[in-house]
Amino acid sequence: MSHTAHIRSHRKPRSRTASTIAMRAGVAGGILSTVAVAGASAAANAAEPVTQTLELPTLTADLSAQVAQSAEATQLAAANYQLQAERDAAAAAAAKEAAKDLAAAQKAEARKKAAEEARQAAAERASRDSQRTTLAAAADTGSGSVSTSTSTSASTATGSAAAVIDFVRAQVGDAYVSGGTGPNSWDCSGLVQAAFRQVGIDLPRVSQDQSTAGTQVSLDNLQPGDILYWGGAGSAYHVAVYVGGGMFVGAQNPSTGVVEKPLSYDPPSGAVRVL
Template identity: 80%
Template sequence: MSHTAHIRSHRKPRRSTPKISVRAGVAGGVLSTLAVAGAAGAANAAEPVTQTVELPTLTADLATQVAQSADATQQAAANYELQAERDSAAAKAAKQAKSDLADAKKKAEATKKAEAARRAAAERAASRSAERTTLSASASASTGTSTSTSTSTSTATGSAAAVIAFVKAQIGDAYVSGGTGPNSWDCSGLVQAAFKQVGVSLPRVSQDQSTAGTQVSLSNLQPGDILYWGGAGSAYHVGVYVGDGMFVGAQNPSTGVVEKPLSYDPPTGAVRVL
């Protein structure tokens, strides 16, 4: 048997309870910490979070750029408006030009038809005149008398001379339908203006001028007589007899005012107003 068998050990016995208590205290502290942290988190979650965003400072350069952009936008708008106005004006001008062209075509067509009708009437009148000449020649041959048209060579005086001087002064002027001078005439416009110089007021148109005075025979013409082509009251052309078998008249657009012999376009009749 060992000599130390009855000697008591110097080691102190373990104390289990305090260690358990410490451990329990640590655990409790940890749980308390967790509880506090959880409560703080819950409180933070309940409160709204406000975030502040700092805007860039409006510097002088940026302000200038903004102003320039606004000016550019305003100028662009003004340019668009101006262009729209120009387009509208151009459209109106084109429409008006189209309308004017249509009117001009209508007037040209009407003038063409009127000229064609006048020429046709002149041809019919010439044909009738030729027939009358043929019939007169036949009658003269059968009766032995002369029916030639008188071509007075007497010198015009007084008012007749003034009328003749006026119409001769217009020789070479243009023929224009409806023309009343001073540089363009139609047939009745020229005759009316000539007699106005001596205080005689004549109607404006050929039909009325052909009955304005006393009807005279073509074989007894005197300078200053008014010649007409067509029927009395329905004449389509007039002129002035100037003596020596000649007359002056505004004939047509191709000849204008001319002096021609009676044989150039034999008249139908004549009237005397002086």
């Protein structure tokens, strides 16, 4: 046993004053308050969502210039598109107007052609009437015997003459068109030329030349296949084909077309023979 065991402690017992206890309690309370505040702050921070802030790039001078150039290019493209649209509209309007002008010109030309044909037909009828009067007067004095002298020739057409006659008779009923050469419309010389082409004879195209294409024959000595003409030889204005029996076939005018008529219907001025 220690030699001091029986001796009381020489230290004085600590006396805890009320102020010391209060201070220690305050310190402890402060610590606990700090811990509580820290815990609450951590809980609050844990509850709030984290927001990330992004910084936009600074608009530099080069980028600004590029944006301006892009805007200018867009405006220029829009202006060009508008200009092209205006040009297209103007071109379409001009084409439409040109089509109207062309149609009007074509109508005017058609009217002019129709009037010319009517004038020519009227002139031909007037000239034929004059020729008819002259020939009728000659017949009254015994100088003309066209129908009687040729009445027996209807059945004598053979060979090339028969082919020519068959051709012109096949066209009876076709239309008369100035400048027509077939196959469904003719003028007088076009019909005669086409008929003789069937037998290998190439006649001139117009009446004036056809009236001198062969040998001149008198009207009282006609044969089937002879070419009849109206007007002077070399200046004839109409031709037809004598088919025999006092008849002829010709493309007369726009009113009658191709017809077969007796010589008395429109007495010819002369005739030529090429067969």
